[in-house]
Amino acid sequence: xxxxxxxxxxxxxxxxxxxxxxxxxxxxxxxxxxxxxxxxxxxxxxxxxxxxxxxxxxxxxxxxxxxxxxxxxxxxxxxxxxxxxxxxxxxxxxxxxxxxxxxxxxxxxxxxxxxxxxxxxxxxxxxxxxxxxxxxxxxxxxxxxxxxxxxxxxxxxxxxxxxxxxxxxxxxxxxxxxxxxxxxxxxxxxxxxxxxxxxxxxxxxxxxxxxxxxxxxxxxxxxxxxxxxxx
Numbered sequence: 001x002x003x004x005x006x007x008x009x010x011x012x013x014x015x016x017x018x019x020x021x022x023x024x025x026x027x028x029x030x031x032x033x034x035x036x037x038x039x040x041x042x043x044x045x046x047x048x049x050x051x052x053x054x055x056x057x058x059x060x061x062x063x064x065x066x067x068x069x070x071x072x073x074x075x076x077x078x079x080x081x082x083x084x085x086x087x088x089x090x091x092x093x094x095x096x097x098x099x100x101x102x103x104x105x106x107x108x109x110x111x112x113x114x115x116x117x118x119x120x121x122x123x124x125x126x127x128x129x130x131x132x133x134x135x136x137x138x139x140x141x142x143x144x145x146x147x148x149x150x151x152x153x154x155x156x157x158x159x160x161x162x163x164x165x166x167x168x169x170x171x172x173x174x175x176x177x178x179x180x181x182x183x184x185x186x187x188x189x190x191x192x193x194x195x196x197x198x199x200x201x202x203x204x205x206x207x208x209x210x211x212x213x214x215x216x217x218x219x220x221x222x223x224x225x226x227x228x229x230x231x
Contacts, residue, residue: 002154006031007111010038011161019043024094028104028112038115041095045122047087075126078134082126092126095119100140106147113148114165117172120144124175138176145169162192 010031021040025033071090075082082089098104099116106112120141124133151157152165166189173182204214 002156003111003151004031004109007034007109008158008161010035011111011114020088021091024091025098027098027101028109030105030108034109034112034115037095037098037112040091041115041119041122044088044091044095075123077123077136078132080131080134081128082123083128086126092119092122096123110148110151113144113151114168117141117144117148117168121168121172121175124172133176138178141172141176142178145172159192163189166192 021036021043023036024040025036028034028037067090071093072082072084072086074093075089075096086092096119099112099119104112120137123137127133148165152162166185170182170185170189173179173185201219203217203219205217205219206214
């Protein structure tokens with residue numbers, strides 16, 4: 001079982017629709033249903049983090065207000081709430097439930113495990129400030145990483161994809177307080193890159209488009225086997 005070229009293209013160059021998804025499958029059975037789910041996820045990210053589209057999802061009529069409240073309640077894990085300011089929480093709820101569906105066809109589309117991991121990372125960013133990742137979220141994270149690890153370790157998988165997987169997994173493990181495992185995955189990413197060493201330095205810069213003034217930033221520089229200089 002291996003990841004198809006179509007799935008690799010979707011991982012590297014996903015297309016984002018500019019309108020609210022009209023159709024979202026209930027489970028992933030083939031590449032088409034995976035693609036529909038990924039497009040819905042990217043639309044959600046676009047309207048919540050980048051304001052790419054003129055759709056704020058904060059409706060005022062009673063029916064849609066109830067839809068928002070119901071979705072936010074259904075996104076509670078281990079008693080922890082997501083932010084009430086999310087645009088179209090019902091969309092993320094649908095996508096999250098799809099990726100967690102045990103009847104999904106992993107044999108047909110193994111990369112859905114990676115998209116599931118990305119949905120988990122997005123979920124962490126939707127949680128209220130100072131929220132605690134409980135056992136449900138921890139188990140979901142660990143099981144997803146372990147299940148997908150066997151696919152990413154194949155010889156035909158490019159170095160760039162392996163690096164991305166190890167780094168994203170390291171970040172997800174940090175969010176569920178698995179610090180030793182997070183460090184191990186970061187070390188695996190370094191091995192694939194060929195890092196000889198790394199340094200942490202401070203610089204002035206801007207993290208987002210909303211920053212007006214420069215502020216102190218922490219930057220990691222690395223030296224690899226092929227380019228004998230710090231990058």
